[in-house]
Amino acid sequence: MSLFNLYNEIEKEYENLIPLKQEGLVLFHLYQRQKDGNIGKEFSEEEIIKSLREIRYDLKTYQKEQFNHTIKYFQKYFLWRDENNRQYRFKPFTKKWCKLIENILEETFNPTQLQKEFLYLSNTFNEQSFSEWYTTTFESYSQRVDTQINTLYLQIDRLVIDFRQQISNERAYDLSALKSIVNTLEDIRYKTEELNNAFSGAYDIRNKLLKSRIITEDILLNRQCENVLYFFQEVQSNLKIISKRIDSVKPRLNEYIRNINRHDFYIRFKCFFNQLLEKSTLEKGKIHFPNEIPSIPIRNAQQIKFIIVKENFDGASLSQFKTAKSKIPITNEIETENRFILEKERFEVQKRINSYMFDLENRLKMYQEVDFSAFFYEVLKKENGNINICVKLAHKTMYKYHRGDNTFGISISNEMVGIPEYPIIKIWKTIIYKRM
Known part of the structure; x- marks a missing residue:
């Protein structure tokens, strides 16, 4: 006895199991009508044809031969036909198929x-x-x-x-x-x-x-x-x-x-401009706009000035334009020194954050997972409660391991953790771990 092979079987029955759009929509139309109570669990051939005509609204005449062919096609996998009372009902495959699609489309979030x-x-x-x-x-x-x-x-x-x-x-x-x-x-x-x-x-x-x-x-x-x-x-x-x-x-x-x-x-x-010009008039060199909009002259009221250049043009005869004197910026030594101090402090902070990030990376390589909450408070102690450095470290860590690096993942729970030394500072329990 040969083993069942899905591909071999579906290759033979694909067209019978997966209907084309128009035939498939007829089945969904019947399914919806039954769900709405418009037809019973058993329905007549006329009800199938009614759904067919609603789906195939492009058909202007009654296509009996085409309708009979479609109904016969349905009888293999989709519809039971009772020969005695000439009634039809859905086969289990049709119910499961329609219900599956319904659940997918109806699923809310x-x-x-x-x-x-x-x-x-x-x-x-x-x-x-x-x-x-x-x-x-x-x-x-x-x-x-x-x-x-x-x-x-x-x-x-x-x-x-x-x-x-x-x-x-x-x-x-x-x-x-x-x-x-x-x-x-x-x-x-x-x-x-x-x-x-x-x-x-x-x-x-x-x-x-x-x-x-x-x-x-x-x-x-x-x-x-x-x-x-x-x-x-x-x-x-x-x-x-x-x-x-x-x-x-x-x-x-x-x-x-x-x-x-x-x-x-x-x-x-x-x-707007086209409408305005269509309803405007031209009188005595002026455009008269509608709705009491002030008129304007067509010609430029300001006389244009020209420079007349003679045949025996001598460039030296033109008046020389005075160039603006360059201004030497006034430096403030105190302000410059303050800026230098601030920039130096910023550089030192960044240097320390990079050092902590390097330490974190080494721990992840060694242990595959790190309790970042504990690491956060460890850094907080080293920084004598300087929360700004810890916040910047946390931001850089989350950006790297949550959005940038696919090798590691971050788990954040609703549990709040803290340490006695800094009781007002609490963060969520956070674990950084290596993905499988």
């Missing part, structure tokens, strides 16, 4: 709810009952998250398409609609950041998995563990893709809006 669900996912994780947690909690949750993240990416494409449609006609665009598209894009960025923050806690699960005794000779457990680790790594990677796409698209849309503003001003000014 709620970062606050996702954060709550992620905390539940993290809190319910237990290495002793890992297999049960994997099947009952993780599998269903991960599928929904994948769908929602993909929805975010599709929303960006949809916004770009809407933007292009808005600007397809330069005289018909709506500037407020264009700005609304850019604002929606910014809203997606905010949602992405919220979701990224929610998933930063994935480090806790990753850490538990790596340090637990789940890694055994049990192949199934090892595979499940790898799936969990890969899922969170993939989520963070996909969110970074979305953020980079927004960073790429948004500046170009904003620049186009600025160009539209300039172009719009030119069009309006040209239109």
Whole structure:
């Protein structure tokens, strides 16, 4: 008995399983009508033809032969036909197919709810009952998250398409609609950041998995563990893709809006000027504008001055223009010295920050992960409470390891940490770790 081969089978049945757009839309039309209660679980051939004619609005006459061919095509994989009462109903494949597409398109995004669900996912994780947690909690949750993240990416494409449609006609665009598209894009960025923050806690699960005794000779457990680790790594990677796409698209849309503003001003000014001249009259060397706008002479009222150059032109005879004397800047020694001191202090601060960054990099190479919160307070002590240096160090670290370097990741939890020496200074628990 030969083994099942997906490619070989789909190659033979592709056209029957994946309908063309017009036939597929008929099935969705019937599915929606059934969902709305307009047709029952069983429906007649006339109902199918009704959906066919609504989809194929280009058909002006009743195409019986074409309708019969389509209905017969549906009967292989999509519709059951009851020969006795001549009624039709959906096959299981059609229901699953329509429902899957419905879920993908209908899926909404709620970062606050996702954060709550992620905390539940993290809190319910237990290495002793890992297999049960994997099947009952993780599998269903991960599928929904994948769908929602993909929805975010599709929303960006949809916004770009809407933007292009808005600007397809330069005289018909709506500037407020264009700005609304850019604002929606910014809203997606905010949602992405919220979701990224929610998933930063994935480090806790990753850490538990790596340090637990789940890694055994049990192949199934090892595979499940790898799936969990890969899922969170993939989520963070996909969110970074979305953020980079927004960073790429948004500046170009904003620049186009600025160009539209300039172009719009030119069009309006040209239109106004043409209307003004059409309703103006010319009388005695003056243009008389309508609506009591003051008239102006056509000729320039100011006499133009010329320089007459004779045949026996002598350049020396022209009056020489006086050149302006160059001014020597007045230097203030005290101010110059102060600027020098400030620049020297700035250089020293930058030098110390670079030294701390070098120390952090060495620790990451050696230990693969660093508690940045502890490192932050370690630097704070060395700097005798100079919070400005620590803040600059944190900013440079976040920029490098969160946005620049894909080798390492950053996990930020909601736990606030501090030290007794500086009780008013607290930061979130932050871990920098090497990605798998």
